[in-house]
Amino acid sequence: MRYAYQEAIVALGARPAEETARTIGEFWNEHNGSSASNLLDVGSADGAATEAILSFTKNIRFDSVVVVEPDLSLCDIAVARISVGTGRVVGVSSIDHAGGGFAHVLASHVLYHFSDLKEAIIDFAGRLSHSGLLTTVVRSTTCDTFLLRSLSCRRTAETARINESKVMAAFRGAGLDPVVEYVQRLVSFPREQYRAGVPDGALKQFLEFAMRLDVAGPLDQEARGLLNEMIMTRTVGDVISFSLRDMIVFGCRVDCDGSHSARMTW
């Protein structure tokens, strides 16, 4: 379902991965210099997001990549996709088979699938080489898709299972020094797709995915009112625009004195 949600956003033309990929790629370039590297990519799906990141890290040579993707048909696609321009790429169905000693561990939009955030980050951190860098991406609690989901599940940023402060605390708990970057872009719909409080067309599809109405069921009166208010505040002229906001957290070991250290401070 989450993957379908990403697909829906891509289908709407928001190209969510691009700016996030650029931000990650540039950070990795700075961290890594031009040396050889290896990568563990947790939750690759079809590898499109990782492929986009690698397009921004042309001066890093990835001699080996391990792709973790439980959906094996997606895993095969990811391996084929990431193999272009990199060394050996291996696909595994579970992180338990991933091994360790990685210069980069990437967990992009996958933490939602791990029931214990702290344990997941400790596991990822344990798979890093001494100067390795962990990169996680989650949607921010100020992302409009998060706020829309809050309308249907009645969970706030404070009570969310994954929020900014919990991710930062999990990094610190795993002995990593976290640095955060936010990436924002807009997804827009014609105002005519929202008449008399009833969404239509691509807007309807977006709202259904963002609020996970398949799980939450129909919105009650109060939630409809809140949704209506939110849409009014997102409407300018003939366009309704929602802001999508990713939170990227980078972290390497607190005791690591690599070339990135200047960048790894607040």
Ligand SMILES: C[S@@+](CC[C@H](N)C(=O)[O-])C[C@H]1O[C@@H](n2cnc3c(N)ncnc32)[C@H](O)[C@@H]1O
């Ligand atoms: C939303 S997609 C993220 C795809 C890509 N990394 C991105 O940033 O767009 C999440 C992927 O994680 C996979 N996944 C779910 N549970 C997982 C787990 N325990 N370990 C690794 N991957 C998992 C899902 O099958 C899905 O393909």
